[in-house]
Amino acid sequence: MAALIIQTGIRHGRVAEVVKSRSDSLTIGRGFNNDLVLVDPYIAANQLCFRQREGEWFVDIIDETNPILINGQIIVDNTQVQSGDRLRVGRTSITVYLDNHQVEPTRKLLLSGWLHHDNLGILLPTLVLLGVCFLDAGVDFLQVSARYEWKEYVFYSLIGALIITIWAAVWSITGRLLRHEHHFSSQLLITSVAAGVYTLLEPISSYIEYATNSIFAGEVTAIFFVLVVLTGVLKFNLMFATNIVRSTTAALVASISATIFIHTMNYLEQTDHSNRPEYSSVLKAPFAHISGDSSIDEYFQELEGEFEQLKLE
Incomplete structure (x- = not known):
């Protein structure tokens, strides 16, 4: 029976x-x-x-x-x-x-040990988050700055850390509501890792734009990196917070939809005609500034001095 x-x-x-x-x-x-x-x-x-x-x-x-x-x-x-x-x-x-209804095969959870390992608690995700903040500040300094303005870098790093924490907290609340388990440490860890990966990938689009002399190539590369990182972080967010079977497919669809929506809105906000030419934002490949660079103010001062010498001659 x-x-x-x-x-x-x-x-x-x-x-x-x-x-x-x-x-x-x-x-x-x-x-x-x-x-x-x-x-x-x-x-x-x-x-x-x-x-x-x-x-x-x-x-x-x-x-x-x-x-x-x-x-x-x-x-x-x-x-x-x-x-x-x-x-x-x-x-x-x-x-x-x-009771004889066939159920789906058991899925393999590679991170099952980490999800229920409480010895480290919030320590490891916090350290990774701080590391990502320092990485972001360092990458910005090496590429776009000739002077170390630590207050500005600290401010933007704190803003980035706040965004990462809020993202992880939202998914933790979602997991608490849907599965009765928040997994905040895991959400914070995977979100921080994704942010660190994107920090390393994001400058590559500028190099490609400079090497190909094509704004379109740089934009396509930037969109591709956003899709890859966003799909990856959403996959793990969904896996920790929900019981969705095809989390990768759901993450990919959500990433593509969000990217299309954002770029469509940006396109609609653009003016129909501009009398100004469009140039690549990269006039010189953003190689790391290790030493020997001068600020833009110092450059113009030197340039004015050279013009003064030409006038005297």
């Missing part, structure tokens, strides 16, 4: 709740005398009764105030149900299974 399983809370990526029949009947309703109690106000105190007859399960409608749907079709009393059928009762969706 196959037992009947009722699954509720079946929103995609969430933790579901299941009730298994202990006899040849199972009742559903808002009353506390039912096997499955639902709090939907559009469900009667005694709404449905599943009964097993000759090895098959049938559903009897006790209250007909609101229609009952199976797989989108309105049903009548004494309707046979099959494993995998989805019922709509009021505003609540439930899925019916038999």
Whole structure:
């Protein structure tokens, strides 16, 4: 005799709740005398009764105030149900299974040891976050600055750390709501690593733009790097926070959609005509400034001195 399983809370990526029949009947309703109690106000105190007859399960409608749907079709009393059928009762969706229903193969979780390893706690993600902040400040200094303005670098590094922390916190709250586990340390770690990877990849588009003398090539490269990093971080965010099966596909679709939306908005905000020519932003390849550079003010002072000498001559 196959037992009947009722699954509720079946929103995609969430933790579901299941009730298994202990006899040849199972009742559903808002009353506390039912096997499955639902709090939907559009469900009667005694709404449905599943009964097993000759090895098959049938559903009897006790209250007909609101229609009952199976797989989108309105049903009548004494309707046979099959494993995998989805019922709509009021505003609540439930899925019916038999205990011999085949489930999906177990997925391999490579980070299972890290997720439940509490010895390091928040220490390692915090150290990685600080390392990313120093990396970002160092890359900016080596590429675009001739003088070390530490206040400016510290300010932007703190802003970046705040954005990373907020991103990780939002996904942690999502995981707490959907799976009852926040995994904040893991979210912070993977977000910090993704930010560090993007910090290293982002200057490459400028080099490609300079080498090819093409603004388009630089833009395509920058978009590609954004898609790669965003897809990677979203994949792990979804994996930690939800039960979505195809997290990579979902992350890729979300990344492409976000990128298209942002670039479409930027394109629509551009003026139809400009009387100014468009030049590449890279006049010289942004090689690292190790030593011997002068600021723009010092350069103009030297240039004015040379002009003064020419006038005297």
